[in-house]
Amino acid sequence: MIFDTPASGAHGATLTIDLGALVANWRALGERAGAGAEAGAVVKADAYGIGIEPAVTALSRAGCRSFFVAHVSEGIRARAVAPEAPVYVLNGLLPGSCDVFAQHELSPVLGSHEELLEWAAFRQTGANARPAALHVDTAMNRLGLWAGEGLNLAREKAGAISAAGIGLVMSHFASSEDETDPANARQIAAFAEIAAAFPGLPASLKNSSGHFLKECPSYQLTRPGYGLYGGNPTPGLPNPMRPVVGLESRIIQVREVEPGTQVGYNGRWTAKRKSRLATICLGYADGYPRNASWTDKSTGGSAIVGGVACPFVGSVSMDLIIVDVTAAPVAAAKRGEPATLIGGALDLETVGAGAKTIGYEILTSLGRRHARRYVGL
Numbered sequence: 275m276i277f278d279t280p281a282s283g284a285h286g287a288t289l290t291i292d293l294g295a296l297v298a299n300w301r302a303l304g305e306r307a308g309a310g311a312e313a314g315a316v317v318k319a320d321a322y323g324i325g326i327e328p329a330v331t332a333l334s335r336a337g338c339r340s341f342f343v344a345h346v347s348e349g350i351r352a353r354a355v356a357p358e359a360p361v362y363v364l365n366g367l368l369p370g371s372c373d374v375f376a377q378h379e380l381s382p383v384l385g386s387h388e389e390l391l392e393w394a395a396f397r398q399t400g401a402n403a404r405p406a407a408l409h410v411d412t413a414m415n416r417l418g419l420w421a422g423e424g425l426n427l428a429r430e431k432a433g434a435i436s437a438a439g440i441g442l443v444m445s446h447f448a449s450s451e452d453e454t455d456p457a458n459a460r461q462i463a464a465f466a467e468i469a470a471a472f473p474g475l476p477a478s479l480k481n482s483s484g485h486f487l488k489e490c491p492s493y494q495l496t497r498p499g500y501g502l503y504g505g506n507p508t509p510g511l512p513n514p515m516r517p518v519v520g521l522e523s524r525i526i527q528v529r530e531v532e533p534g535t536q537v538g539y540n541g542r543w544t545a546k547r548k549s550r551l552a553t554i555c556l557g558y559a560d561g562y563p564r565n566a567s568w569t570d571k572s573t574g575g576s577a578i579v580g581g582v583a584c585p586f587v588g589s590v591s592m593d594l595i596i597v598d599v600t601a602a603p604v605a606a607a608k609r610g611e612p613a614t615l616i617g618g619a620l621d622l623e624t625v626g627a628g629a630k631t632i633g634y635e636i637l638t639s640l641g642r643r644h645a646r647r648y649v650g651l
C-alpha cells in the first residue's frame with residue numbers, strides 16, 4: 275500500500291503490518307457482537323502504533339463506520355481519511371475547544387457535567403456540530419459522569435442532554451480481560467440501567483475483551499482496539515485474533531565469549547559458559563523497552579533466530595540489543611541474518627511479559643524508526 279516506508283534496507287528493523295488481518299479481526303469481532311450491533315474501531319495512539327491513516331483507510335473500505343481516538347489531533351488525522359464517519363474523541367472536551375471539534379466534524383465524548391454544559395452552550399449558538407457521546411463511569415473513576423448524574427440527566431426532558439445533541443451513550447470496562455473479576459457483572463448491570471434510561475439512544479460498552487464476556491449485551495456499537503491489532507483479548511486462553519504486527523531486525527555482528535565475560539553497559543550479564551552472542555540493530559530508541567534487559571538478576575526479552583528463541587543478554591541499549599544465540603543454528607546466527615522480535619511464538623503478550631509490561635504498551639511504543647511495510651490488502 276501507499277503507506278510503505280521507502281528504501282527499507284536503510285533501517286535497523288522492519289515492521290510488517292498485515293492490514294488484511296486487521297480487517298479480518300474487525301469482521302470477527304463484529305460477528306461476535308451479534309445481530310443488531312456493529313463494531314467500531316478504536317484508533318487512538320496512532321492506531322495502537324500501526325498507523326492511523328492505513329488503519330482507518332483499510333477499516334473504512336471494509337465498512338467500519340465509527341472511529342474512536344483519544345485526542346483531537348488524532349481525530350483530525352482520522353477525519354482526513356474518513357470524511358463521513360463519526361469520529362469520537364474519548365478524552366472529551368478541553369475548555370474552549372468546541373470550535374476545533376466543529377471545524378473538523380469531530381464528536382466529543384462528554385465525560386462531565388461541565389463538558390456537557392459547555393458543548394450544549396456551543397450548540398445553542400447555532401454551531402453546526404456533529405452529535406456528541408455521553409460517557410458514564412461505571413467503575414474506572416477516570417472519565418465519565420457518575421451513574422446517578424447520568425440517570426438524573428435522562429429524566430430532564432428538555433435539559434442539557436437534548437441541548438447538547440447526544441447521539442451515543444457509553445461506558446468502559448475496567449477489567450474485562452479477566453472474566454472472573456466480579457466488577458464486570460456490576461458494570462454490566464450499572465450500564466444496563468443507564469442504557470434503559472436513554473431509550474432513544476444507541477449505546478456502547480464493549481472493548482475488545484468485552485466481546486468475550488458471557489452475559490454481556492453488545493448494544494448497538496462496540497469499541498474494540500487491542501484485539502483489532504492482534505492482541506489477545508482472552509489472556510491465558512488461545513488468541514482468537516489474527517496477528518497483525520511483525521517486527522524483524524538483523525544481526526550486525528556475532529562473537530564468542532568465554533565463561534565469566536561481562537556483557538553490555540555496566541556488565542549486568544555474565545556468561546556462565548562459552549557463548550555465542552549476536553548484536554541486533556534495534557534498541558530502546560526504537561520503542562523496545564529497556565525493561566526487557568536480561569541481567570544476572572532478572573530475566574528479560576528474547577528474539578527468534580533460526581527458529582530458536584534466544585534470550586537477550588545485558589542491558590537493552592539505545593540502538594542495539596545483544597542476544598545469546600548459542601542454541602541457534604550457526605547458519606542462521608550470522609551477520610546479516612534476520613532476528614524476529616515480534617511474530618511467531620513471540621506474540622504481543624509474550625513480548626510484553628518479557629519487558630515486564632503488557633502487549634498494549636509494546637504495540638503503542640512501536641518506534642517511528644522502523645521501516646514499515648503494509649501487506650495483506
Ligand SMILES: *Cc1c(COP(=O)(O)O)cnc(C)c1O
Nearest residue numbers: 316446481482497498499500501
Ligand atoms: C482504549 C479504549 C477502548 C479500546 O479498548 P481495547 O481494550 O484496546 O479493546 C475502548 N473504549 C475506551 C473508552 C477506551 O479508552
